[in-house]
Amino acid sequence: MPHVRTALSTGPSTIEYLRTGSGPGIVLVHGTGATPEANYSDLIAELKPQHTVVAPFLSGSGSTTDSGAPLTAEDLAQQVLAAADDAGLDDFALVGHSLGACVAAAASAVARRRIRSLVLHAGWAKSDPRMVLQFGLWQELVAASPELLARLVLLNAYDTDGSPFQDSQTLDTEVAGFAALFRPEGIGRQLHLDQHIDIEHLLPRVTAPTLIISGASDVVVPPAHQDRMAELIPHAELIRVQGGHAFPFESPDEFIGLVADFISTP
Template identity: 50%
Template structure:
């Protein structure tokens, strides 16, 4: 994977990113605890024939190595812009999930000339008290008990219809996979969870000028749907679409997420 130096608040970050495909630029920004590949592999596979896809590993994830400490929103935005530029994209379509939706929206607000369209799933403008409590619990468990965090995420991030069809073995197998992933990146997950609780897009949302699609999962218990409604209300001319499923839509139903993203990209041209 390519690496590019990104100046950040505490020094210089070595940002790792995936680049694949051909056509107009499409930058994909992953969620908390994920990586470019774990968060977006099905979407990358489906759309790389039509788009040059760039997917950065945010600080705390994958191959990116940054100076450490609390994550600054503008630094994460800098990773998005720097990896896109390093891949040869002057402008690009932009999509983000969860934390990635927050970072993608901030990027669209701070760099409007570079962003041709924005798609955000499971995002929020500012964490309310319930979400702050949740993200601080994630942070604590990431550092002390990744296995318990994996089980918590499994129960809250997946949609109820997905979980209803699982047997005990499916729960245990999926939780074990989550726990292994979290155990190898516990510090990065904790830093990203801390950032989830702190970021505030309230003043940035009205500055988004790109054609925007806000995707809200009806059964999202991590970031309840009213947060996406608020984003759509505050971003000029944003369109809101509700879909079935939970917060982990990229894992639960990647075909549905890809379809909605693809439709939006086709609409904006």
Template identity: 45%
Template structure:
């Protein structure tokens, strides 16, 4: 199950600034609506932040956590980046689409594309972003305000949103992949190929 976070897809929300607790509430509500008593949670980017907080706030519901490309805190570079995203999301979705293609895709994939592929993918992404201007801008604003401490750290003080509300530290972690200066962190580069729960048995993704 892949729920749309507030600001995405058909998910409705009050339209106010998003908080970390809003994102968690939607994840849990979607899981409960699907009849899930316990579940594995996986997240990418802002979804990784939401997934980490979900595991921290609801350890009774979450079997394991996989967080990809999340962040420990919104440093000045991230705040600057999210401000740019907010501006482009509201004013120039086409430029936003092209920037996302060049920064989110791997070099090998991009070098394998021809001009037609670039044009088609950029057009499709522009159409998608154009229909979600407000939501993407609000998610970008939430990203700038919301920070997590690295979930794998034993000394992690927990998670806080821009209102100062803190959550407990997650107690079980599958895999955390955090980015530093455009490269995988040293911890991620040293990670074993087999994903393991700290304090639990190996977890294998379903085929």
């Protein structure tokens, strides 16, 4: 995969990013502890026949490197924009999930003229005490055992009748997959940022048409957080869907449809 160097507030960074397809640009920003493929494989497959799809690996994921200093949403937004620049995208649609939604919103605030449309799923404007408690616990668990965090994420992110819980073999496979994905040092840095997100001052600067997708049963980032984002982003459209934090993975066709319809609207 290609790499690009950029300067962050804490020093230089080299960003790994995925690039595939051809046509109008769309940039995808992954969530905590994930990768572009882990979060967006179905969406990438759907979009790449008609779009140039770019998806950076944020610091803590893939082979992206930086100074090792604490992460900020603004610096991760710079990584997103650097990947788009290196891929030759002058303007593009932007999609983010969870932490990626916070980063995508920050990028939209600082590169307003370049963002054609913005889709945010399960994002938040400012971490509250409950989220500090939750992500601090996750940070402790992954340091002790990635498998322990994988179990908790499955319990919290998916609905009670979700696909991982169909049978014990499926559940074991899902736990192993998440545990392999969670690299303690990398996800630990992202979880530290999750506890300190505060982009409320940036959201009123977003000018792109914005769709905010909120899972009605999301207990990881509860719906009130998406409501707050919708209050702060001018003219944002908020849609509540039946699903939890893992809505894009439990209902991929519905998620893909929402994204594809919104980014194609003139």
